[in-house]
Amino acid sequence: GNSVTQMEGPVTLSEEAFLTINCTYTATGYPSLFWYVQYPGEGLQLLLKATKADDKGSNKGFEATYRKETTSFHLEKGSVQVSDSAVYFCAFSGGYNKLIFGAGTRLAVHP
Amino acid sequence: DAGITQSPRYKITETGRQVTLMCHQTWSHSYMFWYRQDLGHGLRLIYYSAAADITDKGEVPDGYVVSRSKTENFPLTLESATRSQTSVYFCASSESQTGKNIQYFGAGTRLSVL
Numbered sequence: 001g002n003s004v005t006q007m008e009g010p011v012t013l014s015e016e017a018f019l020t021i022n023c024t025y026t027a028t029g030y031p032s033l034f035w036y037v038q039y040p041g042e043g044l045q046l047l048l049k050a051t052k053a054d055d056k057g058s059n060k061g062f063e064a065t066y067r068k069e070t071t072s073f074h075l076e077k078g079s080v081q082v083s084d085s086a087v088y089f090c091a092f093s094g095g096y097n098k099l100i101f102g103a104g105t106r107l108a109v110h111p
Numbered sequence: 112d113a114g115i116t117q118s119p120r121y122k123i124t125e126t127g128r129q130v131t132l133m134c135h136q137t138w139s140h141s142y143m144f145w146y147r148q149d150l151g152h153g154l155r156l157i158y159y160s161a162a163a164d165i166t167d168k169g170e171v172p173d174g175y176v177v178s179r180s181k182t183e184n185f186p187l188t189l190e191s192a193t194r195s196q197t198s199v200y201f202c203a204s205s206e207s208q209t210g211k212n213i214q215y216f217g218a219g220t221r222l223s224v225l
Contacts, residue, residue, distance in 0.1 A: 034213075044154070044201065044203075046215075096161060096167075097142040099156075
């Protein structure tokens with residue numbers, strides 16, 4: 001069935017380190033793909049999205065590329081900041097505007 | 112205030128009691144959703160609504176009831192709360208345009224059932 005698999009956290013990095021959070025999905029067809037971010041005590045907010053194969057979504061220095069051949073949508077950032085500490089959710093569109101979410105990956109960035 | 116608001120932000124109740132969580136959005140979005148967030152499970156869809164008076168079950172609907180008499184409101188009711196319903200609940204809304212699928216989330220309601 002439809003599902004999203006994310007790398008387990010927590011991911012702990014020092015400031016300015018390179019970040020990769022892996023995400024793979026199982027879905028029928030070619031869904032839109034999303035990364036949402038949840039800062040402490042808040043709801044989720046859209047970080048970036050890609051709607052078709054080879055699209056690259058980007059925002060706030062984060063990037064992810066829609067890889068149809070590997071059904072992946074890995075999140076990357078070249079230099080993380082303490083303010084990036086949050087929980088990151090990978091998701092894809094599941095019809096009727098529904099989203100299928102992964103379990104989330106907690107990122108902690110230390111000075 | 113504009114956007115999507117949930118109330119209350121925190122709620123403590125006892126098993127067997129009825130609890131209603133409120134969700135209100137000001138964008139006139141057609142779609143609204145209720146999720147629960149539990150450690151290790153991410154977000155799981157409880158119910159969703161495509162328009163006023165149209166609702167449907169999500170992944171984990173048992174023990175919950177929803178209604179949508181007005182486009183802007185989508186309350187979630189726990190008819191007889193159980194400890195397993197202790198969770199953080201998020202409401203979200205989305206435009207109706209096909210392919211958008213971007214959902215906007217409220218700040219959440221943290222519910223504890225004792």
